[in-house]
Amino acid sequence: MATSKNWTKAQLKLAFHLYCQLPFGKLHKTNPEVIRLATLIGRTPSAVAMKLVNFASLDPAITSTGRKGLAGASNLDREVWVEFHADWEGLAIECEMLRRDLDPSPTMDEADELFTSEDFTGETRTVVMEQRIKQHFFRRAVLSSYGGRCCMSGVAEPRLLIASHIVPWSKDKQNRLNPSNGLCLSAIHDRAFDQGLITLSDDLKVIVSDELKRRNDQFIRTVFLPLEGGVITMPDRFIPDPAFISRHRNEAFIDNRKAIG
Structure with a gap:
């Protein structure tokens, strides 16, 4: 260039x-x-x-x-x-x-593996390649914004971290890669958030569902219940968009789903 x-x-x-x-x-x-x-x-x-x-x-x-x-x-x-x-x-x-x-030389990035992969050909290979590139960008953008730590637990092991979508990938195409639609979460916190067992308030405090609170499970009581009312660790960039937080709380959070149902 x-x-x-x-x-x-x-x-x-x-x-x-x-x-x-x-x-x-x-x-x-x-x-x-x-x-x-x-x-x-x-x-x-x-x-x-x-x-x-x-x-x-x-x-x-x-x-x-x-x-x-x-x-x-x-x-x-x-x-x-x-x-x-x-x-x-x-x-x-x-x-x-x-x-x-x-x-054009290959790097160690996840997305680059697609260019040497023999598992896909033609149109399928292009679609999968683009999907991996998008996922790779979103993961790096979100994790770097949070300093490579789960914003709820502080876990910093990269292999345990997920770039979690606030509004699911399937629900908002325009914001699939928007880093403000992401949280850096450990795998178990990501699963709980995705299933609507935990959510966030408008001021980014953790809300634990009544369903989890009722569980007589030592792991849940140790890992999740202490999160209630705590503010997540704020990212250096790409602060979670309040509109996305509201959508998760109103559409995904299990307590609200039950109330609507």
Whole structure:
């Protein structure tokens, strides 16, 4: 990708794509992923790191905590920000394809396995590949926002963590990859949330269902009941959207489903 003084839209999309997937504390020039992107687009690691922090200055989750990012975001930066929020799925795929055009060599990323897999061919392979790319982007975006820890239990083992959808994948196509529709949860907390056994209030406090409270189960009493009324650990970016939280509480939470039924 040719270098010029001004950033191209494709370069900005790749930068924002990376911004979404890196923890806030790793938006610096010595990060290997920053260096790799800089090499691919013909810019310095310092320039890429600066652009990532420009994007941070547009992020309400960053600025609302008193952090400012780096002033100087351009109109094109803002345009890319808005486009991503309007079409997370399309732009996640587009950016992955842009990256692969610049560097077709395989990496260790989960999505890359699809390009060497012999299990799928033709149209099926394309569909599965795109699905994995989307899942990979959403997982990285959500887990990095929460610092790689379950926001309810604090568990930090990556193999036990799930990028959990607040509004299920099948219920809201437009927000399937929106990181504000995600929570970082351990596998068991994800299962309880998905089944509507726990939910969140508008101020992001955990609500435990009456069904769990009635269980005479030591594990449930030890793991779930102490969560009641506690505020989840807030993410560095992509704070859960109140509209998604409300939908989960009203549509998925088992106590409310019973009340409606």
